C-alpha cells in the first residue's frame with residue numbers, strides 16, 4: 124500500500140474570534156486552507172483546543188482510587204501530542220473525558236471555549252461533530268463498503284448527497300484508498316481498515332482528532348504508515364492527540380509527549396521520547 128496519498132483536504136477550524144465551535148451548518152463550507160506560516164502564527168497566538176483544569180476522575184466502581192488525579196494541561200491548535208503511560212494509567216479516561224463520554228468528578232474541561240462540565244446533553248452531539256475519533260479496533264460497519272462506511276458519518280449529520288459525493292472520494296484519496304471504495308472491511312488489511320476509520324473520523328473536517336491506540340493492532344511497518352498519515356492530517360491544521368504504547372513511534376517522531384502514571388501527569392515534554400518512567 125502506497126503512503127504517498129494526496130488530497131486537498133483542509134479542516135474546519137474553531138472560530139478565530141470566539142474560539143468556539145463553528146456553527147455545524149457551516150461545516151461543509153471549507154475555510155481557506157492553512158499555509159505553514161498561518162499555522163505557526165496560529166500556534167504562537169496560542170488558542171487552546173483542549174484545557175484540563177485540576178481534573179480528577181473517580182469511577183464509582185473504584186471509589187478509593189482516582190483514575191485521573193488533579194490533571195491540568197492545555198493542548199493548542201495545530202499541535203501533535205502523544206499521550207503515553209502504562210496500561211491503567213488513565214489514557215482512555217483522558218480521551219473519554221474529551222468526548223464527554225464521561226464527566227470529571229472534579230475540575231473543569233474546555234474544548235475550545237466550550238465548558239464540558241456544564242454543557243447540556245443536547246449539545247454533546249455537536250461537540251462530537253468537531254472531534255474525530257480513531258480506535259484500536261477500527262469500529263467499521265462490516266456490511267458496508269469503504270465508501271459507505273465513510274459516507275455514513277456524513278449521512279447521520281444530515282449532509283446532502285452532493286457533499287457526500289464530493290467529500291468521501293476526496294478523503295479516501297487522502298488516506299490512499301481511492302482504489303478500494305467498493306471493498307468491504309473483511310476484504311482489507313488491518314492497516315487499510317485503520318485508514319478507513321481515519322477517513323471516517325476526518326471526513327467532516329473536525330478541528331480535533333483523538334486516537335486511542337491507533338496502531339495497537341498493527342505491525343511496525345503498517346503502524347509507521349498510519350502515523351505518517353496522522354502527521355499529514357496534522358499538517359493540514361488539525362490538532363491531533365494520540366494515546367499510545369508504541370515506544371518506537373514516539374521516539375522516532377519527537378513530538379510533544381504527555382505522560383500519565385497511575386492517574387497523575389508525570390511529564391509534559393516538547394519533542395519528547397516515550398521514556399522509561401512510564
Ligand SMILES: Nc1ncnc2c1ncn2[C@@H]1O[C@H](COP(=O)(O)OP(=O)(O)OP(=O)(O)O)[C@@H](O)[C@H]1O
Nearest residue numbers: 182184185190208209210211212213214215216217
Ligand atoms: N468504567 C470504569 N469503571 C471503573 N474503573 C475504570 C473504568 N474505566 C477505567 N477504569 C479504571 O481507571 C484506570 C484507568 O483506566 P484507563 O482505561 O483510562 O487506562 P489506560 O491508560 O487507557 O489503559 P490501557 O492502556 O490498558 O487502555 C484503571 O485503573 C481502570 O481499571
